[in-house]
Amino acid sequence: MLKAVGQALFSTGLQNPKYTADQEKDKEKEKDYEIRTYHATNWVSTTLSGMQWDTAMNTGFRKLFNYIQGNNHNKVKVEMTAPVSCRVDPGAGPACESQFTVSFYIPEAHQENPPEPSDPDVFVEHRKEFTAYVRSFGGFSNENMKREELLKLMESLQRDGVHYVDKPFYAAGYDSPFKLTNRRNEVWVLKKEQE
Template identity: 30%
Template sequence: MLLVLVVILHLLSQSVLAQRTRKPYFCSEAEECYSFLTICRDPEYEARAYEPSVWVGSRVLPTEGRYRAVSRLRDYFNKKNRPGIQIERTAPLITTYMDINGELKATNVYLVLPRRFFTNPPYPRDIMLFLRRMPPMTIFVKSFGGWITSLRQKSQDMFEDLLRKRDVFLQDRFYTAEYNGPLTLFNRHNEIWYLSLGPPRCQARNRQPR
């Protein structure tokens, strides 16, 4: 009986690991993606659980703009690191947005490192780059296709949805997640993220009898 229980627990743990490490269908352009487990879904958004991770980031300078910061990240993956190794492509590209004096501005961009570098990440050679260890996180996610436009309206709509559903979340910023390169014209996948600060309420709603 004990042996059967051990086998069942092992299979369950392997199933959870597989769910976390399997690439989602919309992450087809990267060799490794920031893996997640979906906690629950709401008509307007979903809640995901993310494991601890390590990211390389760059600040977005007002004098340069977001795409120069993204270029620094690409250079880091393309051997501009110590010890000068090529790093496989990952997704998504994350951008932090904040309302600064009434204007929506990108402040930081990030790319997740492959899992094999979580323990000992390559150090950036560019002084504008930095490494950041992220703890386990619960994130509210709203997906959309096409190009990242009308961000203020999209983020405001999600912000109001979260307030209406009485979810608790970090309100002074949001994030965009991009899974496609600039040359991909069709079937693009993007997301808006808000960081959860409490148990997702859709979890309780999904347990209610229909």
């Protein structure tokens, strides 16, 4: 158990989902975001409703950490991966609850046949291939930072005349709370498929 906690908290060499980066750079200006097409993969997820992004992330993380520690039908320990993603489906108004889906990428060794969760609130999610606009930022991320970075990303996409889906959107974190420097956080906005 301690080794697993240490791995989850201190390791930077965690498996990440594979994606293809769009190499097409605008010659006139460097973009302040990336375009990534993520391959179809399995994730383990849990969905919570609430007003607080950070509270949902913490609760969801604990449920998913229990899953990778063996709280699944096979009692299999699953390696920690990165990022921890959080899909946000915003509520209809400012005082409405949002829906948060917190997810861990399932490592390669378990992609074909993910262990079935024991917790009824945890489920295996198959994500089809998707393209996202990604803005990276450092530091210890919090709700306000995520919102600010998301707004900056959307402003950049509007500036560049790019079509995107304004909701749901995602936040992704790559580091343990104990990593103090060179932290990596991202916000993702999905590419709008042309009709």
